[in-house]
Amino acid sequence: MTPEELSSTASPPTSPPPLTPIHDHCAPPVACTTPPDDLVVRQGHPRSNLSPVSLEPSSTSIGLSAVDRLYGLIYLHERGLWDHDEFHRRLDTETEDTPWLLGFYEDKICFDYMPSVTKRRGVYVLRVPGIAHQAFTHKVMDAITHGIAELGCGCHPELADQLREVQELRRVTLNIRHLYDHPNGVDEVDFEMKRTPDALWSHSVPHPRLVMEVSYSSQPGKVLRRLAEDYISGVRPEEQHDDDDKTATVSVWRLAMSKSSGGEVTGYPRCDIDAVPFRTAAGEPCDGALELQTSDFLPSSRDMYKHRTLRITFADLTNFLNLAETREERINARPSPAPLHALARTEQEIEEEKVKRRLAAKSMRLELEEQARERSVERRWSGGSADRRGSVFGGADGGGGGGDEDMKTEIRKSSKSSKEAAGDG
Structure with a gap:
């Protein structure tokens, strides 16, 4: 997927899929087969600070395949959105219900990862x-x-x-x-x-x-x-x-x-x-x-x-x-073979593919904004009991006005980071 395709906006998703971690990603590759193109990921709605990013479209009938979701994770990791540990947490949860996808990743994806001694983020290199x-x-x-x-x-x-x-x-x-x-x-x-x-x-x-x-x-x-x-x-x-x-x-x-x-x-x-x-x-x-x-x-x-x-x-x-x-x-x-009528992609199918990719970028931005709101609320609740009501609802007791401004700042920072990762600038 190109940054130009990811930069477009689309309707927000209704709910993210349920995911949980499983495997040792550094084990030798397992046997796998080419995954089906029409696989649609199940829907759910986990709520936590580590809830995985949703790539599920909402207002259309187009399902985002598990392989598309995997490529989306790799693309955003390569752009620096997550550190290595967070990427593999999301990869583990993504492949729990689709073990063939784990085999696909380990058989097809070759990479190097060099952690940084002084910086928080290391270097993730895809081998092609x-x-x-x-x-x-x-x-x-x-x-x-x-x-x-x-x-x-x-x-x-x-x-x-x-x-x-x-x-x-x-x-x-x-x-x-x-x-x-x-x-x-x-x-x-x-x-x-x-x-x-x-x-x-x-x-x-x-x-x-x-x-x-x-x-x-x-x-x-x-x-x-x-x-x-x-x-x-x-x-x-x-x-x-x-x-x-x-x-x-x-x-x-x-x-x-x-x-x-x-x-x-x-x-x-x-x-x-x-x-x-x-x-x-x-x-x-x-x-x-x-x-x-x-x-x-x-x-x-x-x-x-x-x-x-x-x-x-x-x-x-x-x-x-x-x-x-x-x-x-x-x-x-070798010249490209003339497309067979039965295999040729129509303009509608091409547009649907573009929509799926745009939805992926939009969904990730929305999910990151939601996580930023949750983190902001939890930070305010972690303070003293006398400050809790003002911190959450912006009351006069305990500096409520500054709390909403902090939330807006956090959301703006998260949104900007996700847009940069998706090529939105």
């Missing part, structure tokens, strides 16, 4: 990989997984058993804990960021042994170091994209240990391969190969097995990337 990105990632994943299986063939049974326990995972959101020194120097700040890497390989340990990221960047060293500091170790192919320059590089960062004079051991990311090109500017493969060790997949390996390696040649990486880019070009260049 392109066709070439996805195709190249899958090719490299298949090569690595196949290589792990080959490592287990003909080796010691103990090592083969451990390699069989290495699992390939996709679209898994990781919780990464960090300790940072607060800028004011008072103490350390312990917070948790979330990242959804392109791929990872996990053994029977709490953290993945190998993480892979594919990204486009003009500053590979800076991007890779930041990612390596988050993950500590991993493999991240890096494509430097330019209209004419087809150079692509690969870097490998691994966990290393440093021991201070006092005996304290600290882990840090060590760059073993620093942006080595595997494809030239002209698009030709370079000489060389990406080599991964058994210790990259297993928590521990005997010395006699540490020299067993998985090898993917730069020619193979170049071929994977060329095929991925060719596939994207063909799809983008």
